[in-house]
Structure formats: C-alpha cells, structure tokens
Amino acid sequence: xxxxxxxxxxxxxxxxxxxxxxxxxxxxxxxxxxxxxxxxxxxxxxxxxxxxxxxxxxxxxxxxxxxxxxxxxxxxxxxxxxxxxxxxxxxxxxxxxxxxxxxxxxxxxxxxxxxxxxxxxxxxxxxxxxxxxxxxxxxxxxxxx
Amino acid sequence: xxxxxxxxxxxxxxxxxxxxxxxxxxxxxxxxxxxxxxxxxxxxxxxxxxxxxxxxxxxxxxxxxxxxxxxxxxxxxxxxxxxxxxxxxxxxxxxxxxxxxxxxxxxxxxxxxxxxxxxxxxxxxxxxxxxxxxxxxxxxxxxxxxxxxxxxxxxxx
Amino acid sequence: xxxxxxxxxxxxxxxxxxxxxxxxxxxxxxxxxxxxxxxxxxxxxxxxxxxxxxxxxxxxxxxxxxxxxxxxxxxxxxxxxxxxxxxxxxxxxxxxxxxxxxxxxxxxxxxxxxxxxxxxxxxxxxxxxxxxxxxxxxxxxxxxxxxxxxxxxxxxxxxxxxxxxxxxxxxxxxxxxxxxxxxxxxxxxxxxxxxxxxxxxxxxxxxxxxxxxxxxxxxxxxxxxxxxxxxxxxxxxxxxxxxxxxxxxxxxxxxxxxxxxxxxxxxxxxxxxxxxxxxxxxxxxxxxxxxxxxxxxxxxxxxxxxxxxxxxxxxxxxxxxxxxxxxxxxxxxxxxxxxxxxxxxxxxxxxxxxxxxxx
Numbered sequence: 285x286x287x288x289x290x291x292x293x294x295x296x297x298x299x300x301x302x303x304x305x306x307x308x309x310x311x312x313x314x315x316x317x318x319x320x321x322x323x324x325x326x327x328x329x330x331x332x333x334x335x336x337x338x339x340x341x342x343x344x345x346x347x348x349x350x351x352x353x354x355x356x357x358x359x360x361x362x363x364x365x366x367x368x369x370x371x372x373x374x375x376x377x378x379x380x381x382x383x384x385x386x387x388x389x390x391x392x393x394x395x396x397x398x399x400x401x402x403x404x405x406x407x408x409x410x411x412x413x414x415x416x417x418x419x420x421x422x423x424x425x426x427x428x429x
Numbered sequence: 430x431x432x433x434x435x436x437x438x439x440x441x442x443x444x445x446x447x448x449x450x451x452x453x454x455x456x457x458x459x460x461x462x463x464x465x466x467x468x469x470x471x472x473x474x475x476x477x478x479x480x481x482x483x484x485x486x487x488x489x490x491x492x493x494x495x496x497x498x499x500x501x502x503x504x505x506x507x508x509x510x511x512x513x514x515x516x517x518x519x520x521x522x523x524x525x526x527x528x529x530x531x532x533x534x535x536x537x538x539x540x541x542x543x544x545x546x547x548x549x550x551x552x553x554x555x556x557x558x559x560x561x562x563x564x565x566x567x568x569x570x571x572x573x574x575x576x577x578x579x580x581x582x583x584x585x586x
Numbered sequence: 587x588x589x590x591x592x593x594x595x596x597x598x599x600x601x602x603x604x605x606x607x608x609x610x611x612x613x614x615x616x617x618x619x620x621x622x623x624x625x626x627x628x629x630x631x632x633x634x635x636x637x638x639x640x641x642x643x644x645x646x647x648x649x650x651x652x653x654x655x656x657x658x659x660x661x662x663x664x665x666x667x668x669x670x671x672x673x674x675x676x677x678x679x680x681x682x683x684x685x686x687x688x689x690x691x692x693x694x695x696x697x698x699x700x701x702x703x704x705x706x707x708x709x710x711x712x713x714x715x716x717x718x719x720x721x722x723x724x725x726x727x728x729x730x731x732x733x734x735x736x737x738x739x740x741x742x743x744x745x746x747x748x749x750x751x752x753x754x755x756x757x758x759x760x761x762x763x764x765x766x767x768x769x770x771x772x773x774x775x776x777x778x779x780x781x782x783x784x785x786x787x788x789x790x791x792x793x794x795x796x797x798x799x800x801x802x803x804x805x806x807x808x809x810x811x812x813x814x815x816x817x818x819x820x821x822x823x824x825x826x827x828x829x830x831x832x833x834x835x836x837x838x839x840x841x842x843x844x845x846x847x848x849x850x851x852x853x854x855x856x857x858x859x860x861x862x863x864x865x866x867x868x869x870x871x872x873x874x875x876x877x878x879x880x881x882x883x884x885x886x887x888x889x890x891x892x893x894x895x896x897x898x899x900x901x902x903x904x905x906x907x908x909x910x911x912x913x914x915x916x917x918x919x920x921x922x923x924x925x926x927x928x929x930x931x932x933x934x935x936x937x938x939x940x941x942x943x944x945x
Contacts, residue, residue, distance in 0.1 A: 297598050297637070298605055301628040303654025304733040306603045307696065314699075314715035328600020345533055345625045349597055375646055378637055380536045381630040399606050400652055400733040433879055456765030456795055459890050459907040470612055474890065478795075478809070480816055484879065504915050531945070532625040583936065 291323025292360035292362075292414060297353055299386065301340025304400030305367035309337060314409075317403040324410070330356040335392075335413055338395050339424040343381045354390045358419035362413040365392045366406055368399040375399070435472065435486040435495065440495050443473075446485060447498040450475045457500040458482065459503035462489065462512045464543050471512065491517040491541045507531075515540040589613070593926070595645055597626050601704050601930040604940040608933070612926060620921045628944040632904060639899040640666055640874055641740055650906060651942040652733045653696060654884050656689040658906070658919045658942075659738040661882045662819060665893040665904075668878040670870065676820075678742040678866045683820040684857040685729070685737065687850040692721045692763070693885035694850075696842045697937050698773065701840065704930045705782045710772060715766045732914045742867030749861075756858050763851050770844045783836040787920040790834060799916040800909045801887020802842040803936055807834035813883035822858050836935045845939075848883075873899050884909055886937045897899065908942035 298306045307429055312319050327333050330353045340352065354363070365386045368374035372385045386392055393416045396409035438446060447457075458476035463469065473485045489495060497520040499506040509520045510527045517538040591612045597605030605626035611619040613653040636645050652916065662683050667674060699714035728747050729735040737744050773779060780901040782871045794807035804811055805828055812828035814821045829845045831838035874895025881890050887909025913936040921932055 288734060295598075296603075298603055300626075300941075302652045302655075303939070304649070304655070307652055307733060310603065310713065311719075314712050316716065316719045326600075329600075330597075340627070341628060341629070345628075346605070349626070351787075353598055363658070375649055376629045376634075378632060378634065379630045380539045381532075381628055381896065385453045390922055399649070400731075407920045419686055448760065458796055459912070461892060461905045461907065463894060463903045463905075465894075465896065465902045472892070474878075478811060480813065480881075482879075482881075502796070504796075504912065505866065507911060507914060529621070530625075532628045532629065534625075539633060543636075553864065560921070 290327075292334040292410070293325045293327045293332055294326070294337050294410070295330045295352065295353065295357070296326055296333045296337045296339075299338055299340040299346040299350055299370075300382070301367065301369055302400075305339035305370075305398075305406075308403050308406060309366065309399050312403045314346060314404050315425065317407065319407060331358065333357055334417060335410065336361060336363045337359045337366060337410075338363065338370050338386045339366045340375055341373045341382045342384060342386060342388055344383070344407045349383050350386065350389045359429075360417060360424060362394070362417045362420070363390055363392045364394045364396065364413045366396045366398075366399055366409065371395045371397060395403065411412070433484065435440045435484045438485040438489065443485075444496050444498055444501065446473075447475075447501040450483065451501055452483045452555045454478065455483065456506045457498070460508045460512070462518065462540070464491075464503075464516060464540060466543055469516075471518070474499075489516075489518050491538070492519065494519045494521050496520070497524070505537060513540075517541045521549065589887055590618070595929060595933075599930075601700075601934065602752040602938075603700070604938065606933065606938060606940050608921075608929070610921075610926070610929060612684050615761070615925055617924055617929065618922055620918055622913075622918065624944055625945070626836045627941045630943055632906070633822065635901040635904050637900075638776055640895070640901050643901065643904065644739060645736060647904070648734055648736060648738075649907070650908075650945055651939050653693050653939060654689070654886065654889075654908075655734050655944055656685050656738070657884050657889070659736070660686060660819070660890060661736045661880065661891040662893075663740050663883070663905070664896075665878050665880045665891045666874055666901075668880060669874040669876050669893055669895050670740070670872065672741055672868065672870055674742045674794070674868060675863045675865050677746075677864045679820040680861050681743060681747060681866065683824065684854055684861075685725075685735070686819065687853045687857070688721060688724060690850045690885045691847050691854075692718055692725070694847050695721065695766075696844060697885075697934075698769070701931070701934050704934050705779070707778070709929055710769065713769055715901070717762060717769065718759060720762050720765070724758060727751070728755070739867065742865070744867070746866045752858050754862060758854065759851055759854060763848070766847060770847075771842055773840050779840075780798065780837065782928075782931065783840060784833075786836045786924065786928055787915055787935055788835045793919065794834065794916065797916045797919060798912045799887075799935070800912045801840050801884070802846070803887065803913050803916060806838035806842045807847075808832045810886070813881045813888040816881060818880065819883065820857065821862075824853055824859065836931060839935050868943065873897055874901060886910060886942075887913065887941055906942075906945060908939065908945075910936065910943045911941045913938075914943070 372384045393428045455475035458474040460473045471487045473481045506525045593610045595608040597607045607623040609621040647662040699711040702710035730761045774901040812829040875897045876892040879892045889906040892905040896902045
C-alpha cells in the first residue's frame with residue numbers, strides 16, 4: 285500500500301543516450317503500456333517532479349546539467365537509471381568522452397538494465413522507486429494519511 | 430560495386446575546386462578527415478541533383494592550416510569546425526567559428542592520436558609442438574611410492 | 587528598435603526528448619537569431635574502431651541512435667561488404683529492404699506523434715504511438731528486439747524470416763494502413779493543424795539545395811532527391827518514386843512524411859511478393875583492405891558511410907555523416923522571423939536526431 289500524498293510525477297532527461305531507452309520511456313506513457321492510468325505524468329519541470337528518470341551515460345558536457353536538474357528537485361526524490369548506458373556506460377564505456385554511468389554524478393536508487401530496456405522493465409523499476417520514495421517519506425516523518 | 434574515385438587536391442586549389450563545382454551544379458555533401466599511423470588526409474564530397482558524386486582527397490596534418498570553403502558553401506561550416514576540434518587542423522576564413530566549443534570533449538583533439546595496433550608475433554607451431562611432445566617409447570619415470578603409514582612431519586609424535 | 591533578450595532553450599525541455607541547446611535572441615516576440623550549442627551526446631564512438639574488430643563494430647554503430655538503428659547497422663555492413671568485395675544472397679537484400687522500410691514507418695509514426703505533442707494535440711500523439719506498437723510487434727516477432735535489433739552482419743543477416751510469417755505480416759500491414767488513414771486525415775486537413783503549420787519555416791528550392799538539406803526537408807521544397815534511387819540492397823528491383831511537395835513549409839514536411847509512410851507500406855508489400863528463397867548469409871574470410879563511401883536513405887534523409895580498412899581486423903576509420911548534421915544549417919536559416927512559441931515546432935520539423943548528429 286502506498287502512503288504517498290499523490291501519484292509520482294517523472295522528469296526525464298536524456299544524457300548522451302542513443303534514444304532507444306528514451307523512446308521506451310515515452311512508450312510507457314502511451315497506449316498499450318499506459319502508466320498514465322495510475323496518475324504518473326511525465327512533467328517537464330524538475331521542481332514538480334518526484335522521480336528523476338535518466339537514460340544514457342555521462343559525458344563531459346552533461347555533468348553540470350544532470351547535477352542542476354537533480355538539485356532543483358524537492359526532497360524526497362528518487363533517481364532511476366535506465367539502460368545499460370546509465371548503469372555503467374554500456375557499449376561506450378571505453379570512449380574518450382564518456383566517464384561512466386549516472387552514478388558518477390548523482391546518487392542512484394534504482395538501476396534498470398537492458399539495451400534498450402523494455403517498457404515492462406522500466407515500469408518495474410519505477411514501481412521499485414516508489415518503494416524507495418515511500419521509505420524516504422517515512423524517514424522524514426512526512427507520512428501523509 | 431565499383432571502386433571509388435578520389436581526385437587528389439592541394440590546399441591552394443581547394444576553394445577554386447569548390448567554386449568550379451558550384452557553377453557545375455554540385456552542392457556540398459560532406460567532408461571528413463582520416464588519420465592513420467602512416468598518413469592523414471581530408472576527403473571532400475560534392476553531390477549533384479542526379480545523385481552522382483565527385484570526391485577529392487587533400488593531404489593534411491595536425492596543426493596545419495587549410496583554407497575554408499565555407500565562403501562558397503555555408504553548409505561546410507559545421508564539418509570544418511568538427512574537424513578542427515577533433516583533429517587539430519586549422520581552417521582559415523571560417524564563416525562561423527565555434528572556436529573549440531562545438532563538442533567540448535573531455536580529451537581535446539582526441540582523434541589526432543592514433544593507436545598503433547599491437548602486432549602479435551606468430552608463435553612457430555612446430556617449435557611449440559616439440560616442447561610438449563610426449564615420447565611414448567621412454568618409460569615413465571620411477572616415482573617413490575607414498576608411504577601412508579608414516580605420519581607426516583610436524584604432526585604430534 | 588525593440589529590446590533584445592536572450593532566452594535559453596534546452597537541453598532539458600518537455601517537448602524535446604533529446605538535449606539540444608539553442609540560445610534564442612528575441613526582439614519583443616520575434617526571434618532574430620539562434621546560436622546552437624550541441625555536444626551533449628558526443629560519445630566519440632568512431633574512435634572505438636581501434637578497440638573492436640570489424641564484426642563487433644556493427645553492434646556499436648547500431649547504437650548510434652535508437653530510432654534509426656536498423657539502417658545504421660545496414661549502412662555499416664554494406665560499406666564493409668563493399669570494401670571486402672563480398673556479395674550477399676538475394677534474400678538477405680530483400681529482407682534488409684523490408685526491415686529498412688518498416689524502420690521508416692516506425693520512425694515517421696514516432697515523429698508524427700511528437701509533432702502532434704509539440705503543437706499541443708496530445709490525443710493525436712497517443713493514437714500515433716498506439717498504431718506504432720503494432721509495427722514494433724512485427725519487429726519483435728521477426729528480430730527479437732523492439733528498438734535495437736542486431737540482425738545485420740558482414741556477409742548477410744543473423745536471422746531469417748520464413749514465408750508463412752511474411753504472409754501473416756502482410757495482413758498486419760494492411761491493418762496498419764487502415765489504422766493510419768484517420769490520423770493522416772487529421773494531419774493533412776484539420777483546421778488547427780493548418781493554422782499552426784502552414785507558412786511556417788519556409789525553405790525555398792534553391793536554399794534547400796544549396797544549404798545542404800537532406801531527406802523530407804529537401805523533398806518538401808520540391809527537390810526530388812532520394813538515396814534509395816541508387817539501387818542499394820533490393821531497391822533496384824522495387825518500384826517507387828521520391829515523394830515531393832512544393833510549399834517548403836512545416837505543413838509540406840508533414841505531408842511528405844505521411845505520404846512516405848504509405849509508400850513504405852507499398853514497398854514492403856512488393857518485397858513480400860518478390861522475396862526469393864535461399865540462404866541469408868555467406869561466410870566472410872579475411873580482413874577489410876581499402877576504402878569505400880556508401881550512401882543510404884534514412885527516414886531523416888541521406889546518410890553517408892565511409893569505411894577504411896588496412897588489412898588487420900581493426901578498421902582504420904569508420905565515419906558516419908548523419909542527416910541531422912546536414913539539416914542543422916537549414917534549421918538555423920529558418921528560425922529567425924518566427925514567434926517564440928513556434929520554436930519547438932521548427933526544431934522538430936527537421937526531425938532532429940541529436941544522438942545521430944554527435945555520435
């Protein structure tokens with residue numbers, strides 16, 4: 285059972301991803317895999333979001349942007365790294381411009397593997413993220429009735 | 430498929446070639462740089478409406494200067510910026526100069542260093558076989574039989 | 587003279603799934619200039635030729651972009667096959683054209699959905715992606731993947747598709763055709779779509795050709811250039827003509843892409859009818875030596891692939907010139923003069939694939 289005050293809203297950022305995982309994230313929101321029926325919205329503003337969904341590895345220009353979006357989100361927040369590239373760098377980890385997965389810049393709570401990660405796996409990852417979010421709410425003493 | 434034809438060119442005639450091709454109805458398709466341990470060159474590709482192409486090969490070197498064709502074809506500007514940032518070739522007379530901020534890579538001029546592939550010396554098969562060959566005619570060496578009744582050294586006596 | 591303000595657009599923006607940064611210089615409400623800043627997806631993967639041998643490099647090149655994935659893989663193996671002088675079986679050529687056209691349908695449906703989302707028509711976005719799921723089901727059934735397929739190898743294909751499956755897929759494609767008709771009607775004739783898109787971002791025929799535009803961006807301005815006419819894979823035996831429009835504005839580009847979906851469905855029907863039997867792969871011996879430049883038609887435009895081998899199993903150089911790289915200069919040309927609210931539409935009208943551009 286969830287004790288969150290509202291359905292989680294996602295902010296999605298593509299950090300040097302090939303777009304495969306991003307299309308699958310968008311495919312989760314469209315008919316067939318539809319998560320919007322649960323109230324999960326893909327919101328563009330980080331200040332309104334609870335879950336930060338990142339795809340793709342980290343390159344030189346992206347570090348500042350990822351940190352910026354993470355800092356703008358209000359506590360408590362959860363980071364879900366989607367795809368092999370966000371987890372560790374994927375196929376590109378030996379490239380000169382790639383410094384690794386997203387956890388080199390911000391703390392990650394859930395890793396979803398795959399290349400490209402399937403929508404079922406992404407929804408699974410977001411649901412696990414919800415559990416982490418609930419735990420964080422509990423720690424802060426903000427369990428809403 | 431037919432082998433490709435690359436006309437040789439030198440730096441001083443690059444702009445002239447571009448102008449001549451523009452008058453003939455070609456447009457700028459692409460350009461790129463290739464660097465190997467033994468040579469470095471830039472390839473220009475011009476394309477016509479009927480999809481036929483004409484290609485030129487220009488020898489170049491890192492830190493060398495090449496006149497830019499962006500005055501004739503504005504489309505060349507992004508390609509020249511990319512080559513100058515990744516390979517270190519300088520283009521004089523760029524219409525739009527990003528001054529090294531196009532990609533801002535972690536390692537500047539990353540393509541200018543080429544790794545020479547490590548060549549493994551082939552192990553001579555016959556010599557290797559000699560070492561491991563077992564001579565079946567020679568009897569196996571006599572080994573001292575292990576005496577199980579004798580206690581091991583260091584054990585309590 | 588009005589006051590000038592600079593507004594940053596991107597890299598994280600609700601309308602663009604990819605990071606692209608534009609500094610828009612505004613005078614009151616009109617845009618007078620745009621300074622692009624790219625490089626957020628530059629991974630430098632062309633340098634990986636030094637570390638991956640030429641068969642494995644196909645997997646890396648496929649992952650340049652998830653939307654154009656199949657044709658990147660096809661371009662790579664086609665170039666290396668040309669360098670090595672390998673001739674692949676006929677069935678492999680037809681299957682590659684088949685999957686290439688299926689890729690085109692899925693990519694254009696994706697783009698139409700994103701375009702609808704950009705001008706606020708969210709239900710149309712959902713419908714386009716619902717139809718696209720049927721196409722992805724076909725991909726999954728024949729190749730095993732929804733987005734990244736890994737079916738092309740130097741010498742042919744890893745997988746074969748049998749005749750029964752192909753006939754059944756022919757039936758599914760007829761359903762897709764029927765499903766797309768009401769959506770195409772909305773895109774071409776709806777009043778609100780026309781109000782947003784007609785007359786926006788006009789690119790004349792001369793400008794499009796000289797500035798280096800490729801793909802639907804070029805064909806919507808009246809220039810009939812389509813790299814499939816070169817006759818690579820099985821396109822030499824298939825009948826089709828480049829789809830052109832004359833207006834050169836956003837509405838014309840939407841029309842070109844909608845008509846290209848129908849054309850792709852027709853080409854796939856021809857492929858299924860003419861598909862020869864036989865093997866799908868030949869053995870490849872030795873290493874590539876020499877250079878070759880080949881051109882393929884991606885959904886976004888003409889892509890150029892250059893490969894150079896030196897006799898070892900590692901290539902010297904592999905270079906990909908993607909269509910969005912060529913379309914960036916025309917984009918900078920059409921942005922000045924429009925309103926701020928039209929910038930997402932214009933950024934999407936070139937069908938940007940920034941991960942392709944920066945590799």
